[in-house]
Amino acid sequence: MSERLRLELEESKAERTQLRDRLSMVMPMIQKDLSLISFVPKWSGAETAVPLEEILSSIEGAARMGRWTEEDCVQIASLRLLDPAKTFYNSNLELHAADMTWERFKGGSVKDVHPDQHYFTKLQTAKQEINEGPQEFADCCQNLAQKVTGRDNDPVAQ
Numbered sequence: 174m175s176e177r178l179r180l181e182l183e184e185s186k187a188e189r190t191q192l193r194d195r196l197s198m199v200m201p202m203i204q205k206d207l208s209l210i211s212f213v214p215k216w217s218g219a220e221t222a223v224p225l226e227e228i229l230s231s232i233e234g235a236a237r238m239g240r241w242t243e244e245d246c247v248q249i250a251s252l253r254l255l256d257p258a259k260t261f262y263n264s265n266l267e268l269h270a271a272d273m274t275w276e277r278f279k280g281g282s283v284k285d286v287h288p289d290q291h292y293f294t295k296l297q298t299a300k301q302e303i304n305e306g307p308q309e310f311a312d313c314c315q316n317l318a319q320k321v322t323g324r325d326n327d328p329v330a331q
Contacts (some may be wrong), residue, residue, distance in 0.1 A: 206239035210249055218258035220295075228253070229279045243275035250278065292320040 212235055216228045229250070236246050254262050262268055268278065296317040301310040 205241055205245065207241075207245075209235035209239040210252070213249060213253050215253045215255050216258055217255035218261070246275045247273055247278045292317050296321060 213231050214223045214228055216222055216225060218225075232246050232250055232253075235241070235249075241249070251262055251268070267273075296314060299310075299314055299317065301307070305313075
């Protein structure tokens with residue numbers, strides 16, 4: 174009786190090893206590295222804040238390194254928001270849709286919290302600072318102009 178149990182135990186161990194080997198060949202273990210979240214800056218939408226494009230780029234870079242899914246990117250982006258951007262996010266129900274993709278989140282749904290008029294006024298009143306070079310000032314003006322005119326719904330651009 175004990176010999177038969179020993180043989181069955183050895184067969185079970187061999188079968189378990191075969192199954193584990195087959196499973197590892199079919200579905201390799203993919204582990205997410207969520208510690209990279211700490212490298213994603215928080216974003217408030219304030220004019221002194223890091224540009225939104227830089228935040229989205231850092232999320233995408235961390236996602237590649239950390240093997241995050243698109244859903245992870247959306248969740249992490251929402252976690253890194255500060256007021257007033259957090260208020261905007263919470264009030265926009267479209268951003269909370271179950272089928273929200275990363276592309277929709279970053280492309281059309283995440284918007285700058287400042288209205289176009291804010292940037293238009295800043296562009297009209299822009300002055301070169303004493304310690305600012307001509308190229309830096311031109312870049313600043315160009316960025317402001319893109320925020321005003323670089324909209325998809327701009328009738329002049331169509």
